[in-house]
Amino acid sequence: MYQALEGSHNMNHDDHGISINKVTYDENAYLSLKATGKLTHNDYEKFNPELDSALADAKDAKIKAVIDTTELEGFEPRAMWDDLKLGLKHRNEFEKVAIYGNKNWQKTAAKIGAWFVTGEVQYFENKNDAIDWLNK
Template identity: 60%
Template sequence: MTIARHGLSIGIERFGEEFFLSLKAVGKLTHADYEVISPMVDSALAQVPSPRVKVLFDATELLGWELRAAWDDLRLGLRHGSEFEKVAIYGNRHWQEVAAKIGSWFVGGEVRYFENLQQALSWLQQE
């Protein structure tokens, strides 16, 4: 019997109108994951008139999305894309780099793919 690991962790830090959002996905993301994460992001950003968001998405253990979850991800990006200044995707698979390029079409800020966590964090901290 094979046990499939699955999970999503989220951290939201606020500094005035700036937010740092950290996400780590394990396994395949589901619609149920977005039913949890979307209201959290919506609620946090609704408290500030013009939020500026930097995101670190750890995709090193991400295996993909269910179709409905991919749609949820797109909707979240469309809803808050103009608020995202920088999105660093930390991964280890070529398809994740391609997904980062596609994701950049729906985000007002920069989206970059990294295979090194420290480089991703350094880039996010740059002004």
């Protein structure tokens, strides 16, 4: 069962950006994020209010998130800085973050990102393993 957040957008093959949804798997609620293409500063300008809204809905609850990077091609330099600032801003709000992708550099980026989040962060090569880990 998927429930899209207001303001989320779908991207076609040529697009880039970050989408966010509230998702339920086996009665457990998560934030589901998908990064596509080469992310830009403008992508973060659009995404940050959506994430802020989703996290505000959770109030004091610790959030579990799954991030799909299978279509992520990279970051422009300013977008890398935006990603770091975003992690620092919300560093205490995540209990677990499962990232899945298909490129070695994504695994390295996930390890670096884990330094900036107080919750657990793990990288996986497929969605099922990521979801299973979140349910533990």
